[in-house]
Amino acid sequence: MKKRKLGSTGIEVSEMAFGTVALGLPYGLGIEHESQLLPEDQAIQLLQTALDQGVNFFDTARQYGKSEALLGRAFRQRRQEVIIATKCTHLRRGDHTLPSEKALAAAIERSLEESLDALQTGYVDLLMLHDGDEEIIRHSGIKKIFEQYKKEGVIRATGVSTYTPRETRAVMDSGGWDVVQVPFNLMDQRQAVLFEELEQQGMGVVIRSVLLKGLLSERGQELHPALKEVAQHIAAYAPLMEASGLRLPQLATKFVLSFPQVSSVLVGIDRMEYLREALDTVAGKALEPEFFEQARNAAFKDPDFLNLHNWSVQGWLK
Template structure:
């Protein structure tokens, strides 16, 4: 299956499946809609989803300290399968349910990494990423966060350094030479960082994609919420649906195939609190779609 094809994660020895799993929704209220639509699942359902992800053959799980119960649930339900997945987490934005807070100081980052190791029930996290907040320039300027991550790397607690960012901050991260992997927001609906995806490829930096399905807007789940979209997004999705003769299921195919054909994309993080949705993403990626249709989709968005 295309979604289970592996791509090298930057210059590392890791081989990540093209479809990865974003573990935000299994730990924190999030998503398209309201009420129960955005509530995180029960413990049992979260465990079922995580094990289903691995059963399907997906080998990358991305979480964060700020995803509330996510790290703990990963440790609780799939720590015993640790050899089956690349584990990525984030530091800098910290959980204080129901909220989060930012602290990028040296000791805060060291403590956060130790806490993540404990919750995830592992002795090493494969990829630790900076979870930037409102003042990313300051974080890079003072260097404490990177220094703490490098020290944790020397101690064998993390293997690769990454950053979840975009725009000018992402470019600074690339130019710094400090990072093995960048996580970028990129999709048919938002291509402003496309040049950065390609620059990462040129520099041998792995690329994880967040928002590749437009936070649910490039899936059938968007249909009941069309009237709540901003005019620009509404126009783009309407144009895509017209291209697809109204078949909202094929939005997923179109969105994922757009990303799949970019060799600089390592893995697309598709999150869900429903195991059936994860399986459906893999299946939709398999459907045939003409390259010219992808070109048209780019043109209308």
């Protein structure tokens, strides 16, 4: 497993990061109940196998159910071998307003303490804002709290998980953040316009939604009629898959790893077979330049439509 620099943090991470959300709560296409989650002993074995195979970067969050606790149990004897990224609890209140600066500080402190306890560690390698919107990103008080924890050595690096290029731009403009985690994939390539500037600023770039919650895999073959254009677009990747000799999830992952500014690609894994497939994909040859260019020109025409939360609300995901 190759390593890449996480921006200018001094941290080196595996090209593939292990996304743990699906270990901690029902997540992804076709997963609706906790009964479908991997049993805890098998989840721990899966995490340890990933580390044994060279994956050293693991992504979790306070909001990801029991995933932090699983990581804690899996790696309490091997803490120095892993890079753990977690995200603090959501900061907005029920009415979507932000609490006072004092209350924000208390919420972040409580969230970090709970993460450290669950992870069975004295520090976190990367602490991120979860779903940072522009107001939160530009909030000087929040940034100072993160910076103080970094000075104290409780966290090694700070970051923000964003959704839109505008939010990512806000992270860059506000300064002081080390890493940004963004959604980016074959169909939604909007964030790519910022990659070079992020690199110039020394920021680590972690990519999530590489497979669009399984849409760009075998799980996404039968879609709701309202998603007809999406299904047709996915089917149109067939000639590129045939020419490159790659299955869709392999093509999707190799495409993102072809961007040199990318530090690591998050792959959600909740089964041993998915780990093996992801490892084989990353270990194989890089995507040929001609196929990379074809993929760059094959983004979905309306990326704003690719909002899986809205699809779920509409009842389009089963």
